Amino acid sequence: MANLPEMxxxxxxxxxxxxxxxxxxxxxxxxxxxxxxxxxxxKARPGTKxxxxxxxxxHALWHHFGAxxxxxxxxxxxxxxxxxxxxxxxAEKDFDPLSYQAMLQINERxxxxxxxxSFEDVFEV
Numbered sequence: 347m348a349n350l351p352e353m354x355x356x357x358x359x360x361x362x363x364x365x366x367x368x369x370x371x372x373x374x375x376x377x378x379x380x381x382x383x384x385x386x387x388x389k390a391r392p393g394t395k396x397x398x399x400x401x402x403x404x405h406a407l408w409h410h411f412g413a414x415x416x417x418x419x420x421x422x423x424x425x426x427x428x429x430x431x432x433x434x435x436x437a438e439k440d441f442d443p444l445s446y447q448a449m450l451q452i453n454e455r456x457x458x459x460x461x462x463x464s465f466e467d468v469f470e471v
Contacts (some may be wrong), residue, residue: 350375353446354419364393371420381423385431404464418448431437433457
């Protein structure tokens with residue numbers, strides 16, 4: 347197997363949403379290249395299963411990293427892309443969407459507006 351790019355593994359971060367098969371993290375770097383981070387349209391409306399999954403992922407991000415910048419690392423690109431550009435934003439001026447070392451940050455104002463349930467101490471699955 348070819349040498350994979352370095353990727354921080356966020357120990358203690360939930361691997362996914364229980365009972366759904368939805369993953370929040372990846373096990374290893376993609377041998378075909380890093381999946382780029384880009385904002386993709388979100389069709390999930392409050393009360394839908396998709397909205398609940400996005401809220402659970404944001405809850406995990408908030409309770410793991412808080413308002414501090416964090417490295418992309420092994421966080422799932424598909425999940426990040428659904429929040430990217432809105433609730434999760436680049437934390438550095440020279441942001442590289444193709445880097446596992448890219449720094450991100452929660453846009454707390456927008457995130458609290460769109461997913462208030464993500465900031466509660468307990469998130470019921």
